Amino acid sequence: MGSRVELFAAIRRDARVEELSIRELARRHGVHRRTVRQALASAVPPPRKRPVRVSPRLDPFRDAIDAMLRADLDAPRKQRHTAVRVLARLVEEQGATGLSYSTVRDYVRVRRAQIDLEGGRRVQAFIAQVHAPGREAEVDFGDVYVVLDGVRTKCHMFVLWLSHSGKAIHRVYPTEAQEAFLQGHVEAFEAIGGVPTQHIKYDNLKTAVAKVIHGPGRARQESDRWVLFRSHYGFEPFYCQPGINGAHEKGGVEGAVGWFRRNHLTPMPEVATLDELNEQIKSWEARDESRRISGRTNTIGEDFATERPLLRPLPEDAFDPGLALTPRVDRSSMITVRMVKYSVPAHLIGRRVRVALRASELVVFDGRTIVATHPRVVAKSGHRVILDHYLEVLRYKPGALPGSTALAQARVAGVFTSEREAFWVASRKVNGDTDGTRELIDVLLLHRSMTADQVTAGISAALSVGAVTADVVAVEARRHANATSEDAAATEGGATQGRHLVAHAGSREQRVVHLTQRRLTDPAAVIAGLPPDSRPAPSVAVYDELLPRRRASTPDPDLTCTGVSAPAR
Structure with missing residues (x-):
């Protein structure tokens, strides 16, 4: 349209400046006199008339296509005619072998919108909306x-x-x-x-x-x-x-x-x-x-x-989005929630517990006490087992630990670490399989009152001298906890009992003493962090002086009166 606007402007300019006739203007610009008259009448060129395209091959089938599209007004959305289906039906039912897909497609696109509007079907129109803030x-x-x-x-x-x-x-x-x-x-x-x-x-x-x-x-x-x-x-x-x-x-x-x-x-x-x-x-x-x-x-x-x-302020009380359930604990100390099994402490076997099933976790309550928390398992028929829930039972059935599902999952999760594996191996060598496993279970029970770092430190100290007992691990874990708390207090500027012991600052003190090793090693050597023992060997000779000595010749007055001689002592 831009070129026609320029043409009209040139015609109007020549007519205004040179006062040329319509015939001369038409000859100069190479257009029909009708175009010159249009340019002189208005600076805006009239719109071009679009030619009406005829489709002699489609014309005999227009009514059939319209009938199919009108039938779609009451048909399900996913079972309406497409252009491909319309062409297939025309070929099968009307023998329209000369039609092309593009011809049918263009006609269906235009006529479907017209028929939908005539039939009262919704018109796809979107109206812009204004949304007030916070509403x-x-x-x-x-x-x-x-x-x-x-x-x-x-x-x-x-x-x-x-x-x-x-x-x-x-x-x-x-x-x-x-x-x-x-x-x-x-x-x-x-x-x-x-x-x-x-x-x-x-x-x-x-x-x-x-x-x-x-x-x-x-x-x-x-x-x-x-x-x-x-x-x-x-x-x-x-x-x-x-x-x-x-x-x-x-x-x-x-x-x-x-x-x-x-x-x-x-x-x-x-x-x-x-x-x-x-x-x-x-x-x-x-x-x-x-x-x-x-x-x-x-x-x-x-x-x-x-x-x-x-926005409206949040309410003061929190809303628990979890779904409340009350499953029963089976003989394996597990509950079933949404086709997934989760373990609970063994003392709850046979009882019903309250479960809060949330989007990403599952919380188990015994009364108002939380007894277990599990991440929600996605897979159907899956299971989630925690080793700590079975320790009391394994204390009396230590042979069930090596092949248990709880131990396998603890290893996969990284909870049963290499230190605990090493302690178990060493304990079974010293104490035997049964008692060695019980010692390991007692060590695992320490996690209920101590952190994992404290228990690991206790295990490492016990293994360093071969004292593979739960009691030694517990003592060393508590010492590690106390040392950690003292270091934290000293860092914060607090006074502690050992803060000024500068002489021991650079030495690594070994807490555990293996008594067998102490007896079999040279007493003059410093064993397990102890100084040499220079004390004399213990003796009970001084106690012999306190024992009563009676001579065999001394008569017993009681026995003499009866005429019986006293036996030699």
Whole structure:
């Protein structure tokens, strides 16, 4: 159109300056006189008329195609005619062998929209919305794959997206069940520092909606625990239309799920635990605050700084998102939760315990006391066993320890370390298999009152002199704990009993003394950190002087009176 505008301008200029006739203007510019008259009448060229294209091969089949498209008005969405199917039916039923796919495709694309509009079907039109700060948010789940401890695992990413600022909170869980749904809300509210004041948009998730009530409005039958949760935090849900029709109603979070998955979770992250991945996600979220969403003036962080003070404050009491269960402990000292077995202390066998099943962990209560905490197992029919839960039983059945599942999992998890392996080997050599294993179990019981570092230090001290008993390990572990506390107090400036013993600062004192080694070694040598023993050997000769001595010739008065001689002594 630009060239025609310039042509019209030139014609109008020549006519104005040189006062040429229409015939002369047409000859000079090489156009028809009709074009000259149009240029003199208006500076804007008239629109070109688009020629009506005829399709003689398609014309006989237009009515048949329209009938197929009108039948689609009442057909299921996934069973409507495509252009390929329309062409196939025309060939089979009408003998239309001369039609090309492109001809049918172009006609179907135009006529389908016209027939849908004539039939009263929805028209795809989107209306821009303005979201006030602090009032609205959107929530959704997205599938992600994670290389979890070397195994490719399907996980689920919870996303809460603030509509005004575009600030999004992401958390990856092994499930998208209700406990993960609630846990995601709790962590998201804590991360943003409040709750939206108007509503949060959702799909019709089974974790929240027990039943969709069809009819006018958006009435839903909600689950009781979900009603309790949203009442606790004081927000209202907004449920989108069921199916694909409601996807555009929360397009913000839909886009946030895909963007985060493409930019941060591609390629698949390789982590040991989901907690490690979620910690990494928090750093990504902080970095994304400097990003500017397309079409917006400010960055996410700048808009979020405006939005955060307008959120409703969090309630004072925390909400436990865990699902409450009461399984019974079986003879193997294990409970079954969602087709997965978890161990509990052996003294609970036969009893029912209370379980809080959360998104990423499982907490077992005996009354109000926490007796076990397990990371949630993703694989079905899996099991999670802790060696400490079986120590009292193994104390009386030491032969069951070497082949136990608890020991195997402790080795894999790195809890049963090389120091403990070495102590077990040395203890069995000295004390025999049964008693040596019992000594190891007594050492493992020390973890209930001491830290792993303290017990490891005690084991190392005992092994250094061959004193492989649990009592020696306990003594040395306590000495290590006391020394550690004294060093910490000295570092902080506190006074301790051995703070001024400078003479021993550079020497390595060996606490454990092996008595057999002390007896068999040269007394003049310094053994196990002790000075030479120069004392004389002990003697009881002085006690002999205190013994009564009676002469055999001294008569016994009692025996003399009776006429009986006293025996020699």
